[in-house]
Amino acid sequence: MAPGPFMGFRPQISARTLMENENITFEQFDAMKHSTVYEAAAHILPELITAIGQFGTSDDIQLMSDIFANWDGALDGDSVGAIPFLQFQQRAGFGNIFVNPWSLEDPLGTPNTLRDPAGAVASLQAAIDAMNSQNIPLDIQYGQYYTVLDLNEGILPGNGGEDTFRNSVFIQPGLPPLGGDSYVAVVEFTQNGARAKI
Numbered sequence: 001m002a003p004g005p006f007m008g009f010r011p012q013i014s015a016r017t018l019m020e021n022e023n024i025t026f027e028q029f030d031a032m033k034h035s036t037v038y039e040a041a042a043h044i045l046p047e048l049i050t051a052i053g054q055f056g057t058s059d060d061i062q063l064m065s066d067i068f069a070n071w072d073g074a075l076d077g078d079s080v081g082a083i084p085f086l087q088f089q090q091r092a093g094f095g096n097i098f099v100n101p102w103s104l105e106d107p108l109g110t111p112n113t114l115r116d117p118a119g120a121v122a123s124l125q126a127a128i129d130a131m132n133s134q135n136i137p138l139d140i141q142y143g144q145y146y147t148v149l150d151l152n153e154g155i156l157p158g159n160g161g162e163d164t165f166r167n168s169v170f171i172q173p174g175l176p177p178l179g180g181d182s183y184v185a186v187v188e189f190t191q192n193g194a195r196a197k198i
Helices: 009-020 026-033 037-056 059-070 084-094 117-133
Strands: 099-100 111-114 149-150 154-157 184-192 191-198
Touching: 009 037, 026 184, 026 191, 037 059, 037 084, 037 111, 037 117, 037 149, 059 084, 084 117
Parallel strands: none
Antiparallel strands: 099 111, 149 154, 184 191
């Protein structure tokens, strides 16, 4: 029996972008392709912040709540909050963290609802403890943690992730991405001919 339909977080970004932008210009399309919005954060962050207020006891986890509240949910080079969230995600595991799995009836709103808010906070505290033990600041920028090497410009801030349009597969700090976008061409066909940007 074939598995049922499923939409991961990256396809949800695609669908949401198309639904919210009926007419897309060349410049907008180019900017959208390089978006680093991390859809998973939108599904869990508001509830996680609420859970921190209920179950968080350490000063660090309260600081983390403030950092999350000011994070825009992107994985840009200067994004603050992304690294602790990814560390939390690794420990919490998103396979069984939600009460409601993805649903065809609500394709952009699911999965949702924390199954175990106290457990999620405990996973976040474990992530914080691990970062502290490695002397990694909780407010570290994404591009300070993950970097890329340009042969002409040297070490540059990394950006993007596995579930963003700007796709980058980082394994660990100090190593180049394992995969992701390398060559992107945007082409528009108009009555006056083709227009392209690489």
